[in-house]
Amino acid sequence: MGFASVSFIFFFLPLSLAVYYLAGPRGRVAVLTAVSLLFYFFSDPKFLWLMAASICLDYGMYRLMERYDDQNRIRRAICVMVVTKNAFLFLGSSVLSQLWGTPVPLGIAVYTLTSLGYLVDVYNGDEIYEHDLLRFALLNVFYGKLQAGPLMRYGQLREQLKKEKYSLSLISDGAVLFIQGLAKQVLLGRSLDSLYLSLKEIEPSGHSMLSVWLLTISLALSLYFNLSGFCDMARGLGKMYQLELPRNFYYPYQSRSITDFVGRFNSSVTEFYKQYIYSPLGADRQGGVSSVLNITLVTLLWGVWFGFRINYICWALYFTLFIFLERGRWGRLLSRLPVFFTRVYTFAVVLLSFVIFSGRSVSESWFYFTSMFGMGSLPVFNDSALYSLASRGVVLLLALLLSTSAAHTVADWCSKRHPHLAAACSVVFNVALLILTLAFILPA
Amino acid sequence: MIGKRISAVIFLVLMLAGMAATALRADLSSLGGGAELLSGQTAALAEKSFSQALPFCRQLRQLAWDTRLFSGERQADGCFISKDSILPNIPEASAPALEANIEGISHFAATNSRIPVYFALIPTVAAIRQDDLPEFSLDCVINQKGVIESVYQALGGKVSAVDVYGTLLNNNNRYLYYRTEDNLTAMGGYFVYSAIASGMGLRVRSLGDFDIQYARHDYVGSLGERFPLARVKPDIISLFHYNNNRRYQVCTTLNGATVTLDSLYDLTRLFSDEPMEVYFGRRGTMTSIRMEESPYTQKLLVFADDTALAWLPILLSHYEEVLLVDLETATQEEIRYLDTLYYDQVLFAYSTDTFMHEDYISSVSGN
Numbered sequence: 001m002g003f004a005s006v007s008f009i010f011f012f013l014p015l016s017l018a019v020y021y022l023a024g025p026r027g028r029v030a031v032l033t034a035v036s037l038l039f040y041f042f043s044d045p046k047f048l049w050l051m052a053a054s055i056c057l058d059y060g061m062y063r064l065m066e067r068y069d070d071q072n073r074i075r076r077a078i079c080v081m082v083v084t085k086n087a088f089l090f091l092g093s094s095v096l097s098q099l100w101g102t103p104v105p106l107g108i109a110v111y112t113l114t115s116l117g118y119l120v121d122v123y124n125g126d127e128i129y130e131h132d133l134l135r136f137a138l139l140n141v142f143y144g145k146l147q148a149g150p151l152m153r154y155g156q157l158r159e160q161l162k163k164e165k166y167s168l169s170l171i172s173d174g175a176v177l178f179i180q181g182l183a184k185q186v187l188l189g190r191s192l193d194s195l196y197l198s199l200k201e202i203e204p205s206g207h208s209m210l211s212v213w214l215l216t217i218s219l220a221l222s223l224y225f226n227l228s229g230f231c232d233m234a235r236g237l238g239k240m241y242q243l244e245l246p247r248n249f250y251y252p253y254q255s256r257s258i259t260d261f262v263g264r265f266n267s268s269v270t271e272f273y274k275q276y277i278y279s280p281l282g283a284d285r286q287g288g289v290s291s292v293l294n295i296t297l298v299t300l301l302w303g304v305w306f307g308f309r310i311n312y313i314c315w316a317l318y319f320t321l322f323i324f325l326e327r328g329r330w331g332r333l334l335s336r337l338p339v340f341f342t343r344v345y346t347f348a349v350v351l352l353s354f355v356i357f358s359g360r361s362v363s364e365s366w367f368y369f370t371s372m373f374g375m376g377s378l379p380v381f382n383d384s385a386l387y388s389l390a391s392r393g394v395v396l397l398l399a400l401l402l403s404t405s406a407a408h409t410v411a412d413w414c415s416k417r418h419p420h421l422a423a424a425c426s427v428v429f430n431v432a433l434l435i436l437t438l439a440f441i442l443p444a
Numbered sequence: 445m446i447g448k449r450i451s452a453v454i455f456l457v458l459m460l461a462g463m464a465a466t467a468l469r470a471d472l473s474s475l476g477g478g479a480e481l482l483s484g485q486t487a488a489l490a491e492k493s494f495s496q497a498l499p500f501c502r503q504l505r506q507l508a509w510d511t512r513l514f515s516g517e518r519q520a521d522g523c524f525i526s527k528d529s530i531l532p533n534i535p536e537a538s539a540p541a542l543e544a545n546i547e548g549i550s551h552f553a554a555t556n557s558r559i560p561v562y563f564a565l566i567p568t569v570a571a572i573r574q575d576d577l578p579e580f581s582l583d584c585v586i587n588q589k590g591v592i593e594s595v596y597q598a599l600g601g602k603v604s605a606v607d608v609y610g611t612l613l614n615n616n617n618r619y620l621y622y623r624t625e626d627n628l629t630a631m632g633g634y635f636v637y638s639a640i641a642s643g644m645g646l647r648v649r650s651l652g653d654f655d656i657q658y659a660r661h662d663y664v665g666s667l668g669e670r671f672p673l674a675r676v677k678p679d680i681i682s683l684f685h686y687n688n689n690r691r692y693q694v695c696t697t698l699n700g701a702t703v704t705l706d707s708l709y710d711l712t713r714l715f716s717d718e719p720m721e722v723y724f725g726r727r728g729t730m731t732s733i734r735m736e737e738s739p740y741t742q743k744l745l746v747f748a749d750d751t752a753l754a755w756l757p758i759l760l761s762h763y764e765e766v767l768l769v770d771l772e773t774a775t776q777e778e779i780r781y782l783d784t785l786y787y788d789q790v791l792f793a794y795s796t797d798t799f800m801h802e803d804y805i806s807s808v809s810g811n
Contacts, residue, residue: 001487006494010462045484172452179455206583384583391578394515423447430451434458439508442495 001042003147003178003233004186004441012039013237020241025164032142032241033134039143040106047105051141054089058082058115059136062122066129079123086112086119094308107146109305113272114140118154120276127154135161144237148230150248150268153275160243167242174239179430181232183437184225188399190440192222195392200358204367208378211385212355212371218392220354221399224252227266246271253350253403256342257334258322261350262302269305273298296320306357311365315356322349462498470497509673518578523667525674526576529623530667531569533584537591537800545799546598548806549792553602555810556784562644563599564606564793565592566628566636566751569621571796572612588796595799603792606643611635622679625665625720626797630656630682633754636793640755644789646762654758655685659711663719681719683709686761691736696728698773708733708757723753724768729778731768738764745787747771747808749798772804780810 001008016035023031040048061082068074090112096102118139121127130136138161139154199215228249238245252265262270278298282290296317303316326334334342355372359365371378389396401407415422470493480486495501518524524531553561570577571588589609596605612620612635620632628636634651641648660681668676694705705725713721724731727750743765746752752768760766769782784790794805 001491005491006466006498007487007490010459010466010494010498011490014456014459014463042484042487045482169449172448175452175455176448179451382583383580387578387580387584390580391516391518423450426447427450427454430447431454434455435504436507436511439504439511442498442501442505442508443492 004182006441017240029134029138029161033138036138036141036143040141044106050105051111054111055115055137055140059133062119062129065122075123079119082119083116086116091308098307098309110146110149110151111140113151117272117276121154130154144234145245148227150231150234150246151272152246152268156246157243163242170239170242174236176430177239178233178236179434181229181236183433184232185229186437186440188395189222189226189229191392191395192218192225192399195388196222199388202384206384207371208380208382208385209371209374210381211388212368214385214388215358216351216354216372217396219358220351221403224249224403225399251405253347254343254405255346256339257326257331257346258319258349259326261346262299262319262323266305270302273301277301295323299323310362311356311359314362315353318353318356465499466494466497470494506673520671523671524577524581525671529576529676530671530674531573531576532626532667533570534568534586534797534800536586541801541803542595544803544806546595548809549599550602551809556790559784559787559790561603561790562606563603564608564640565595565799566608566793566795567592567612568795568797572616572620591796591800604643606640608636608639611639622665623676624668624679626667628751628754630684630754634684634758636755637758640759640791640793641762649686649761653686657683657685659683659722660714660719681714681722684758693734693736694724695732696725697730698728720753723757727770729770729773733760733766735764740764742789743787745784745790746793748793749795751793751795771807776807779807
């Protein structure tokens with residue numbers, strides 16, 4: 001069961017909301033944890049045991065750490081064990097999937113990294129020991145964020161769970177955010193994904209310059225609309241349950257530098273790595289080789305989030321190169337250039353990075369790269385490229401437009417100038433979006 | 445903020461109303477029991493059941509379909525959707541299947557060298573009605589003409605190849621293929637017949653020699669059922685009659701049981717669940733068709749797929765007796781005991797789709 005399903009929208013969600021609000025503030029943690037486990041059971045029953053075992057083991061380890069709070073060696077040993085276990089689960093599942101095609105357990109990256117972050121916080125004394133297993137479990141397995149994040153720290157959740165009063169505006173914000181996230185994923189993400197996959201199936205000799213450009217653009221946009229759609233749904237669901245989850249995507253394709261892009265694209269993951277790896281390693285305070293290694297490590301892990309593949313690693317290294325360039329003269333020059341130019345530069349660099357991301361091997365990526373600039377023997381365009389453009393051109397254009405904040409800016413402007421009209425329009429728009437998305441969810 | 449509040453209220457009302465209406469209409473018993481729950485199938489079963497029971501689901505599906513077409517999409521589940529028909533696009537040829545089929549027919553021709561063997565590959569609609577394909581989609585369609593030529597070349601000298609492609613292409617403005625079924629119409633069958641008859645040295649009868657009976661005007665074939673929202677006009681089932689005084693005896697054998705029919709067309713099947721069974725009745729492994737008091741003496745052995753339903757009723761008018769063999773369901777024993785010497789001619793006729801992707805034709809070699 002995914003979010004984009006009739007059983008989720010018309011049964012699981014309303015029933016879980018009803019039980020949640022009937023349970024009242026005291027029972028909310030237990031209900032939400034149970035609902036999350038039930039969602040996992042319906043979505044990926046094979047790996048429910050793995051998630052439950054991982055969380056119970058981590059909980060046991062924290063309690064053990066608390067017991068030996070005054071013995072640093074034991075605490076360190078426990079810390080190393082938990083970090084190793086979670087890192088092994090996170091990376092191991094990805095490696096197994098690459099090598100043998102085994103399915104990646106739902107949310108494994110989210111719950112292992114969240115638990116790992118909490119351990120580091122507790123070890124450093126930045127966070128209290130959580131005695132309530134249900135609260136600890138909820139932090140890790142809240143079902144809204146299992147699909148694609150965002151990652152959150154325990155500190156961001158703890159205070160919210162103490163709230164006694166429910167906010168109606170949070171529920172309405174959440175419902176709208178959920179509808180918009182669902183529409184992003186179903187109407188744009190899926191369509192762009194199928195365009196990308198159809199272009200990916202073309203034999204190298206059947207490609208043209210145009211088809212390789214389309215392949216790259218469709219991948220960049222489908223990744224954005226799928227991931228940000230899931231994250232918006234997670235945030236919307238969170239709000240409906242009175243929880244605020246961090247934003248994960250801030251219009252990354254209108255970033256003004258690559259450093260800015262890394263901070264806007266899957267930003268909760270970037271923040272997580274900065275907090276738990278980059279800063280403890282000394283960030284760039286020591287300068288020189290240490291600084292280079294720290295930035296490289298964090299960017300590499302940022303790339304590995306998508307899977308443990310040579311192309312993803314190269315993709316991350318490509319960004320590292322530009323981050324270093326921007327730390328020097330190039331960065332200073334960029335800061336003086338007009339916004340339009342810096343945005344075009346960043347979009348071009350990011351778009352080219354998806355050539356690396358899309359290849360199944362380095363040589364395939366190189367083929368795409370050379371073809372994009374007419375360095376191979378491919379024609380500028382052919383019928384299959386024009387057919388792809390004709391059949392998905394409207395979706396591509398719409399996606400390009402919606403990947404910027406233009407629509408948001410126009411909506412804001414309208415609501416300031418004509419608040420009543422804007423409110424009426426937003427109701428019509430959201431309801432229409434919901435109906436259209438429902439139509440696309442149903443099997444043809 | 446008020447806009448968001450109203451949107452949220454509408455969303456919540458829709459969720460609750462949708463839940464209540466779907467729960468009342470859904471077949472909850474189809475969700476299975478404990479075994480399905482533990483094996484993780486319940487979610488999939490629930491989704492299927494709820495999707496069918498959701499109020500206005502047909503209108504919603506139609507909305508999605510129309511939106512896709514409006515945005516420029518013209519392909520779904522391996523088929524092109526044009527303004528008035530559904531055109532299946534066949535995948536790349538399977539080299540092992542092609543090789544096995546060519547080998548099988550070559551072996552058959554070599555072991556039955558005393559009988560003339562004819563061979564026809566019949567292109568599918570995507571190769572003939574290219575004007576109906578979406579713009580720029582030709583690269584997505586395989587070159588059937590090239591495949592046909594290479595197969596004919598591989599069988600060169602062993603069988604007499606019949607060019608059906610050219611005849612169909614020259615008449616592609618006619619109603620040659622069903623709009624909602626992946627097969628030739630009776631009119632398409634006539635042009636395939638004319639090519640085959642000409643290739644076999646028979647005198648081709650003109651269209652005017654036949655009485656055409658338009659038996660059903662609302663036929664929706666398997667493609668139409670697969671894409672119920674495609675807004676494609678239903679098809680017409682027509683029956684060609686050469687000489688109304690001629691009487692035929694059709695014997696169909698399947699799994700040892702034989703059914704006899706006193707006509708080429710079983711009109712009782714016309715409005716059944718399988719209207720295509722109007723041609724020769726229920727399809728069997730062996731269909732023997734004998735013309736009573738025939739002015740002809742020639743006997744024909746035919747190995748063919750479902751395309752035969754379109755052209756064989758017309759070709760029959762030249763023979764005293766015809767045996768149609770379906771190699772897909774025939775056992776090795778049935779093939780081995782075929783008395784090929786009883787026949788004067790042998791004809792293999794398959795659609796390119798069948799020949800390129802199914803290797804059962806190779807079983808004709810008897811190995």
